[in-house]
Amino acid sequence: MTEWEQRLASAGCRITASRRAVMHALTQADAPLSPQEVLEQAQAVHRQLGLVTVYRTLNLLSELHLVRRAHREDGCHGYLLTSPGHRHALICLVCGRAVEFSGEEDINALIERVEVGTGYRVDDHLLQLFGICPHCQEDKG
Amino acid sequence: MTEWEQRLASAGCRITASRRAVMHALTQADAPLSPQEVLEQAQAVHRQLGLVTVYRTLNLLSELHLVRRAHREDGCHGYLLTSPGHRHALICLVCGRAVEFSGEEDINALIERVEVGTGYRVDDHLLQLFGICPHCQEDKG
């Protein structure tokens, strides 16, 4: 039983073909996938999968933090597998490839400064970086 | 002529009642507003305003960076006036009140570290903080 299956099971959820197919699609992908794209990829493994189930599965996986949304200034429609210990995504503006990174230490100084400056108590944050991946840098050079 | 009107004008756009109404709504609000909410607020000033125009206006204002989307882990449907020089928003989880802050300096160290670690070239970022505003902290205490 894989780690995510373990996680589902201990949350009292069943390991189904649909869920395996969605996780498979997200595991294969190296860029964020929209629900529609997840469906297309996942149907290769589980033909009768429906879009509704993709939505439900993505919501479930998000709640369990196995999957995360990718955010862009113009919307937030992509989903991404979370890498354990890495809370933030870095997405290539050319090809969409995404990697994750951690950097809590660096952010804490900023948060503390903002707390003092605003009087807010900061509980959570959302950080995402955009740039050009090594692969796409080569293509240009 | 206000600053945002100046900005619109120099982009070759007209200053219309609809645009004034949308800007008015966003100026009054201290929390991010959805397009629907913008419509409701703005209609107080410009009765015949339609939702379509709200969408068009928000897109225009976003392009000119006069307005920005608010992002949450579960979606990105709110719009927020941008404060000049402040690129990031801090949103109260209780009442939705938002303030903006800057912190480029703090983030640059992180970005540089990530660039070295991943090989990506980082061009842009999205950072948003969530917490409890001073007002809502009082309500509890």
Next chain:
DNA sequence: ATCGCTGTTGAAAAAACTTTTCATTAAAGG
């Protein structure tokens, strides 16, 4: 293995959200 309970599923439909189309209106410069 089989059974039964109940969480899950897929399809259809509904709801919500966003964009397109187009005739009409109204800014802004002359």
Next chain:
DNA sequence: CCTTTAATGAAAAGTTTTTTCAACAGCGAT
């Protein structure tokens, strides 16, 4: 004031997401 043309509102189309519900399939007990 006119004229030009960007902008508007309403309706319709398109897209995305959620709800409903009968049928299905995990999985624990037998």
